[in-house]
Amino acid sequence: MKRIVGILFLLFIIIYSSTIYYHVKKPLPIGMSVEGAIHQVEDIELLTDITYKNKQNKRVVQHEVFHTMLKDIQQAKKFIVVDMFLFNKDTNEDQVYPPLVEEFTKALIKKKTDNPSISIVLLTDKINTIYGSYPSEELNDLKQIGIKVIETNVKKLRDSNPLYSAFWRMFGQWGKTNGNGHLPNLLAKSEQKITVLSYLELLNVKANHRKLLITENAAIISSGNIHNASGYHSNIAFRVDGNIINDLLESEESAARLNEHLHLPRIPKQPETNTQIEIQLLTEGKIGKHVLEEISKTDSKDSIWIGILYLADRNVIDEIKAAAARRVHIYLLLDPNQNSFGNKKSGLPNIPVVAELRKSKVSKNIHIKWYNTGKEQYHPKIMLIERETADTIISGSANFTRRNLYDFNLETDIKIIAKKETKVAIETKSYFQRLWTNDGAEYTRDVDTQSKLPFFRYIVYRLQRVLWFTTY
Incomplete structure (x- = not known):
């Protein structure tokens, strides 16, 4: 009897492990994880x-x-x-x-x-x-x-x-x-x-x-x-x-097509001329690819601005630290994760991530502020990289989390490369500066009052990262 139970248990483990492996690694449905053509726009x-x-x-x-x-x-x-x-x-x-x-x-x-x-x-x-x-x-x-x-x-x-x-x-x-x-x-x-x-x-x-x-x-x-x-x-x-x-x-x-075959209309193809703005569609895992690539290409002449609800992905955090080590100045404008639809939250994941970044050896180049939220969330998902001649913007639905960046959720972002004199580049930088400097209102506040995390919540945060059992 014990032998039968052992065989059944072993069989269960094999099926269970195989199910985990397959559904984490299985081929994506057709049309997912898109890196679109680069288009010129006015x-x-x-x-x-x-x-x-x-x-x-x-x-x-x-x-x-x-x-x-x-x-x-x-x-x-x-x-x-x-x-x-x-x-x-x-x-x-x-x-x-x-x-x-x-x-x-x-x-x-x-x-x-x-x-x-x-x-x-x-x-x-x-x-x-x-x-x-x-x-x-x-x-x-x-x-x-x-x-x-x-x-x-x-x-x-x-x-x-x-x-x-x-x-x-x-x-x-x-x-x-x-x-x-x-x-x-x-x-x-x-x-x-x-x-x-x-x-x-x-x-x-x-x-x-x-x-x-x-x-x-x-x-x-x-x-x-x-x-x-x-x-x-x-x-x-x-x-x-x-x-x-x-x-x-x-x-x-x-x-x-995940539900049924459906044909959506198209617009007539339009001529494109060389302009000062390039735009590209990114979905699912291609968002993560481009976020990491763009951060990794920065040097001391560049600046990175990120405004986001969740900053949790280890690869992104490591690239931020590496950029800071290259003397890139990084500005993080984050939601304190204290509220969700009127209900209190634990501060995960941003509070422990902020605490980690502030304790790092390169913290002097990483500048962080909380958005001054009430019963709402600071919900954008945007990264602006300022370079000498053209700025790069990646924005859309994807938070910087494993679930959002690596082919698990359905996500849609766009990547914009715009010369610094263009309206979109100027307005995007002005957006960040307005919030960062509290120009005309109290948009943001310092991190000091909210950067501590109770030990139990920190353990929960670490377990969530290991087990993947989390919403971020």
């Missing part, structure tokens, strides 16, 4: 959503990204493609947020009603129905008017939480969720109950994390979600036009 528009405390100690909220998206929806005539990770109005009952989802949904429905022939497609993540625990009123309204809604099938992606996901793939993925949950909703306590199967799927911690809008006129690549509880977050986006629109549409077609 101009790129920087858009910002900023929440800050003014000199009168009052919170001010500016929604340039969101309102530009609404304007582009109004001006579209042929097609609209939206890919948005969070698209829901779920909140705790004691919290009040801007009705972003309701406004955005009404704008799409009005456009489809006024122009029935227009093609509108919305890709999103299953998190918005908590993996089938309850329906989304907004998604159902969009479907009823004839708008194509796709909840992305992320099972086909690699596993970012492999020790758990192997168990789930072996025993849990075969269950079907049909609502009627009985467990409390930890993501929004006043919303409907969650099923056990939904929580089991949620623990895989994988997502279509993209955030963008495309029409025949322009595309907006953003760090922000159309999500009520994100309504006060600070975010950043770039509005682009030209042939890169077709690259984005092809990438979105590949994401849709």
Whole structure:
């Protein structure tokens, strides 16, 4: 009997280990991890959503990204493609947020009603129905008017939480969720109950994390979600036009193909002349590749500016230290990770990362500030590298984490190389300087008061890095 048990246990270990290995290393679906063609463009528009405390100690909220998206929806005539990770109005009952989802949904429905022939497609993540625990009123309204809604099938992606996901793939993925949950909703306590199967799927911690809008006129690549509880977050986006629109549409077609074959329209190819701005689409692992390459190419004449929600990837942190050792001045503007949709957070991962960087031998060249957040997050994902003649910008949906940079989540960024005299280069540097120097408001604060971390949380942080069991 013991021998049979031993054989069965050995067989389980072999299957379990093989499942882990395969789903971490398996081939990516076609069209993932894209390094697009380099396009020449005349101009790129920087858009910002900023929440800050003014000199009168009052919170001010500016929604340039969101309102530009609404304007582009109004001006579209042929097609609209939206890919948005969070698209829901779920909140705790004691919290009040801007009705972003309701406004955005009404704008799409009005456009489809006024122009029935227009093609509108919305890709999103299953998190918005908590993996089938309850329906989304907004998604159902969009479907009823004839708008194509796709909840992305992320099972086909690699596993970012492999020790758990192997168990789930072996025993849990075969269950079907049909609502009627009985467990409390930890993501929004006043919303409907969650099923056990939904929580089991949620623990895989994988997502279509993209955030963008495309029409025949322009595309907006953003760090922000159309999500009520994100309504006060600070975010950043770039509005682009030209042939890169077709690259984005092809990438979105590949994401849709995870569920079904779908053909998205294209715009006519436009002539490109040598200009002062180059732009390139990067998705999934190619974002990480270019982030690391660009940091590694810096020297003492360059400066690096990073504004981001999560800085956790070891490769990026090591490259930052190496650049600082080359006497590159690095400016990190980070969220303190104290708040998430009105709920308190532990300060992971940024507080221990900041503590590590400040203790490093090259800390004199690494300058760090917290964004002065209230109940919102500093949510951008942007890197600016200042060089002598041209600046490099990488921005979009990807945080600097293993999950976001190495072919686990679906992510969309753009890479911009712009001569220093161009509008986009000037405005991007001005954005960072405005926040860093607190020009006109109290945007940022020093790290000293928040750089300490209780020992237990530090141990949790280290274990999360080893086991991969984390949301960052």
